[in-house]
Amino acid sequence: MIRLKKVQDIRGNVSDVELPNELNLEINAEGLTLLPGIIDTHVHFRQPGHDYKEDWGSGAQAAIAGGVTTVFDMPNNNPPCYSYENLMKKKKLIDKKLKSVDIPLRYHLYLGADKNHFDEIPKCRQDVIGIKVFMGCSTGSLLMDADEDLERVFSVAAEQGLIISVHAEDEAIIRANRSKYQGVCSDVSVHSKIRHREAAVSATSKAINLAKKYNTRLCILHMSTSDEVELVRQGKADGVKVYAEAAPHHLFLDESDYARNGTKVQMNPPLRTESDRLALWDGINRGIIDFLGTDHAPHTLDEKLSPYGEAPSGVPSIELILPLMLDAADKGLVSLHRIVELTSTRAKEVFRLEPNHDAVLVDLNLEKMVDDAELKTKCQWSPYHGRMLKGWPVCTILKDNLYEVEEISCHKL
Secondary structure (H helix, E strand, O other): OEEEEEEEOOOOOEEEEEEOOOOOEEEEOOOOEEEEOEEEEEEOOOOOOOOOOOOHHHHHHHHHHOOEEEEEEOOOOOOOOOOHHHHHHHHHHHHHHHHHHOOOOEEEEEEEOOOOOHHHHHHHHHHOOEEEEEOOOOOOOOOOOOHHHHHHHHHHHHHHOOOEEEEOOOHHHHHHHHHHHOOOOOOHHHHHHHOOHHHHHHHHHHHHHHHHHHOOOEEEOOOOOHHHHHHHHHHHHOOOOEEEEEOHHHHHOOHHHHHHHHHHHOOOOOOOOHHHHHHHHHHHHOOOOOEEOOOEOOOOHHHHOOOOOOOOOOEOOOOOHHHHHHHHHHOOOOOHHHHHHHHHHHHHHHOOOOOOOOEEEEEEEEEEEOOHHHOOOOOOOOOOOOOEEEEEEEEEEEOOEEEEOOOOEEEEO
């Protein structure tokens, strides 16, 4: 048992709380607030294939530092995780790596949709959180842009009772824009023109229509535009089983950030307008957006500082999602209750997760500047470097383990 003395809940009520645990500790939690362990519904921990960017040891350390106790890892590895054999190899690798750093991080894996491996889906049904469909090209080789292949994967997913999570960008639109702009502009801001909002809106609309046709449970990942928010709102109203995820970079950054950060803020889908960013916040507060996934996508700083056209897309942020959101709460953009829904409750409901007693203690009054040198992710950089945030995790409780992020007062019972 862990006894938390004088801990505060999200409503500001102070009491003593006991958490089931084998540690038998008492923590002086005065001035601290108790939240459930964070669920990050979208990470790329890069193993197997690109361990130099991140591995499950460094990824787990970054997760714990950010109060994250559960992650959903994506399948665009090398080799891609599109078969039962590759899935089992990946799980074995993960378990070994987590054991080596003594962090029993909870994780779930996606199976990658591939037109040559539809027969693998039934084999993996009990071992994956869902099927990841890349409707537009991104990092890795997984791509499903043919209509007949999309029809089939939505049908098979419904038959197998699996949720489909889509990277919703229309590949044909992206290719047409790439031909239009390639060689004309070398500024990274052209990324938002090549992967134009029309690509996201077209793919999201198609995915929702397929989910309606086949009665498939669908998640639109890392939504970036106001139009997608409206499409999801309408889909929910029409009874489609559609859910929405937002990523921190689309909530806290916009196209104006290209000027300061260059290719460091290049990601897929790309940064959008200030109006889109505010629409996402509106979608959060209206309950249209269900949960947050960081799309934690580490690359080395050298890779990210390459010229546009050579630099890879993706940004890391797993250990900063909670401080970013707590700071947003302090600024009145969102309530603590809504943060809990976005980072825990809704993911548990939508993905039908087993309950647990994971928790994170946060200091809502702690103000710190984001410092790349202090990050646990192996790539050790962030687009938020230098940003002052108010509200940080100080202690993460995962299974029967306690990990101090900041020094706390505790003793054995």
